[in-house]
Amino acid sequence: MTDPIQSATQVIDCRMSSGFLNPVTHDDIRAVTDQISALPAADADRLVDQLAAEGRLDRIAEEAMDGSILGMGGLSTDERQSFFADMADKLDGASLATLSNAFAKTGGDSQGYTPVTELGSAIATHAAPQTRVDYLGQIAGGAGTGSHSDVGFGYSGVNLVDAEARAAGEVLGSLQGSFAQSGFQALGSRLPDVLTSAIDGDMTTVAGMGGSATTVSWNADNFEAIMGAAASTGDADLKAQVFDAGVDTLRSVRDTNTIIGGLTVVGKDDALRTMTDGLTAIVDSDTTGVMRELTMNGTTRDGSDFAAYAKEMLNQGREAELGTQMGRLQVGNDGTENAVDRLYRSEVVPNTDRQTRLPNAAALGYFVGGVSAAVKSIDADVASQQASTTAVLKSALTVVDKARVGGPAALAVGTAASVAKEWVQFAVNSAIENPNADAAVTLARAALPIDASTGETGVGSAVMSDFEDTLSFVSQFARP
Missing domain, CATH: 1.20.930 (Transcription Elongation Factor S-II; Chain A)
Incomplete structure (x- = not known):
């Protein structure tokens, strides 16, 4: 034969x-x-x-x-x-x-x-999905920073994209769930290079009788697909790492401006919105988990990347989406958690002699610090800050109002879940009604439950400490 x-x-x-x-x-x-x-x-x-x-x-x-x-x-x-x-x-x-x-x-x-x-x-x-993952593992070593040129009569162009990195990005963006997780693991340290190519930057110079003009533009569709792949995984730590790398890439577009020499930026707002959509998909896929990882991971704990993301959200008028994320940090992703109980939920710090921390309290402080840093970086005027934070808090209040925590819920610090919900509602409403506070003060007042009958904070010193320590650290070091 x-x-x-x-x-x-x-x-x-x-x-x-x-x-x-x-x-x-x-x-x-x-x-x-x-x-x-x-x-x-x-x-x-x-x-x-x-x-x-x-x-x-x-x-x-x-x-x-x-x-x-x-x-x-x-x-x-x-x-x-x-x-x-x-x-x-x-x-x-x-x-x-x-x-x-x-x-x-x-x-x-x-x-x-x-x-x-x-x-x-x-x-x-x-x-097949596994074949795509195997391909990524094989090609990852060749994915780097690169570009290619196109020259014609009266014009020249440079596409700021590496061939292997661009191909890897498209394959990665096509994966979902556990296959996507394996794909990110296969790329390893090459992810930043892949994301750089995924925004498809173009720089074109056209020569004419009056001189030359240079334009720069992007197409971030592949970037958004990669963020979507990360959002589909079940690993909050991986999501936080991809978010971190994604914000770094967003900064490269955000910080490109017209300079001496005739550079014209084209489609920047559209690219930033597409990139922000992708980053939001990651945060919204598991808000409590991703924020916890951003808070605890050493490379992101200063809050700079989250603050940069929040700043872009505010610039795009997306305060309501930030407010929804804050509400989830107060009553859980699905709106069914006791608002006081979850702040007291502790975990043992890995590789320590039973040292404990309160990650939910810290994550809420991280969020407040990042958003307030973003608000202040846009406008120093207190009235403008109040308008932005009020929009955020009204959306957060909607999430809390809809929280399904009534009935015979478990007790937390002696407080029934339905009462804890009322305390958060009271705190948010009180913060909204204060017209003179700056962004940090307004958001901080709204974050922790307040006993409606006494006007006192409804949590003890342990929660206050983890919340305030993280808030203070992010407020001091975050660079949006």
């Missing part, structure tokens, strides 16, 4: 043989890719690995991308993408990375940017 791989190899050898008077034509390279595509998945995978080991896969990729004036080969865009789609459906992750590496060497087209990213798109669409 004839070995299908051997038969395909014979056809490939014949079609790829060339000389001065016998160039590889379009029909030849099409026949080669058809031979690979005609094989069952396991055989196609073996053949690609064999061609790579023999050094012939690079030659096939080069001929497939032949777009030179004298060249007679080269696949059309549709033919190339069809081949990539078939390979994405058949090859394993390692072989897909091998194929990508072969096309990355084609040169001419900025180190294979077009075929590498086309293959990435095909993998994101057609490969």
Whole structure:
């Protein structure tokens, strides 16, 4: 019985043989890719690995991308993408990375940017989830910072995107749940590079009679997809780490402004909104868990990244969404927790001799500190601050009002859940009605329950200490 791989190899050898008077034509390279595509998945995978080991896969990729004036080969865009789609459906992750590496060497087209990213798109669409994860693990080492240029008559452009990083980002953004979690783990320290490429920065210079003009623009759709992948996971610590990296990327767009030399920024507000949508998806997917991790993780505990996020939310008029997040920190993600009880919930600090902390109290202080730092960084006027914080608190109050904590709930510090809810409502309403307080004072007064009958704070010194210590630290060190 004839070995299908051997038969395909014979056809490939014949079609790829060339000389001065016998160039590889379009029909030849099409026949080669058809031979690979005609094989069952396991055989196609073996053949690609064999061609790579023999050094012939690079030659096939080069001929497939032949777009030179004298060249007679080269696949059309549709033919190339069809081949990539078939390979994405058949090859394993390692072989897909091998194929990508072969096309990355084609040169001419900025180190294979077009075929590498086309293959990435095909993998994101057609490969099985585990295959996508395996591909990310194989390609992660090549994902870095990069760019490619496009020069024509009267213009030049630079796309601030690395081919492998862009391909990895599209594949990562296509994953969900546990597969997404594995994908982030496969990328490891390369995530910041992937996010940089995911915003698709372009810088274009056009020359005219009166001089030249340079514009910079972004498309953050892939960034939002990656944030969505993180939001779909069940790991709050991973979400916080991705949020941290995402805010750093957001800063790079936010801080790009018109400078001497004629730089024009195009679509910045749209890009920032798309990026903020992605970051919000992470926070909203598990507000209490993500805020706890941001509060406790050493790289984010100063609150700078959360404050930068909150500042962008405020600039976009999204105070109500921040208020919803605050309400969840008071009565839980699903609005069913005793507002006092959850502040007293303690945990043992890992790797210590039974040292304890109150993470929910600290996270609430972290939130208040971050939002108040954001408000103050936008406007020093107390009246303006009051308007922003009031909008936040009205939304928080809506969450508390809807909290389903009535009835025979468990006691917390001697307080029934329904009474604890009333204490939070009283605290928020009292803060809203105070017209003279700045952002930090207003938010802090609204955060902790107040006994409506006595006007005293409804929690003890342990909660107050963890809340106020974190609030003070973030207020001092956060740089929005």
